Amino acid sequence: MEDRRLWLIDAGYLFNAQKTVSPYYNFDYLKLKEKLKEFGEIWRTYYLNSTSSPPSDTQDSFHKWLKCGSPAGPGIITKLYQLKSSPIRDEYCRDCQKKVTLVCPTDRNHTLLRTQQKGVDAGLVTLALTNINNYDTLILSSGDGDLIDAVEYLTENGKRFELLVFKYGVSTDLQSRADKIHWINDFADEVKRCD
Structure with missing residues (x-):
């Protein structure tokens, strides 16, 4: 019987973690998917990311x-x-163990904003659970330890769990649950984007 594999991608994680190979390194999603297929066919792949509104043309x-x-x-x-x-x-x-006020150095009346990715973790969990009857192995490209409860649920219900990640920023809880870890750093040259 064929192993049906679902690959879920936290694009923010992969984008930031690829710089651990080198500051100018960028991988190619097509090459990465082809490399992953060397270990078995992929039933479906999802890429989840947060973007500005509206997204840039690029x-x-x-x-x-x-x-x-x-x-x-x-x-x-x-x-x-x-x-x-x-x-x-x-x-x-x-170091001070207290909250400190942040002020714009140009004008103290300026409003400072924090931009955060929202929805991606919930989306990853939702896809993993709603497709639970459609795959045998979940391949996750994320280092976020907040996903551990969903991963434990899946593995306790007979799903294999693999990571496709860089050697940076990967929760040890996720690593310890993985049946296999594909370290992208180990084949980084094979999946490098050529500009």
Whole structure:
């Protein structure tokens, strides 16, 4: 019987973690998917990310390319969430062990904003659970330990769990639950984007 594999991608994680290979390193999603297919066919792939509203032309073109089928693109289902901005007035200082006021150096009346990715973790969990009867192995490209409860539920219900990640920022809880870890750093040259 064929092992049906679902690959879920936290794009923010992969984008930030790829710089652990080198500051100018970028991987190619098509090459990465082809490399992953060397270990077995992939039933379905989802790419989840947060973008500004509206997305830039470059982001829009990239997301359209992700959806293109082979050989033009990797044929990845793309789910985008809006980046959330919230005002920030203070932050906790670890050394002082108290909150300190943040002020714009240009004008203290300026409003400082924190931009955060929202919705991606919930989207990953939702896809993993709603498709539970459609796959045997979950391949996760995320380092977020907040996903551990969902991963434990899946593995306790007979699903295999693999990670496809860089050697950076990966929760040890996720690592300890993985049946297999594909370290992208180990084959980084094979999946490098050529500009």
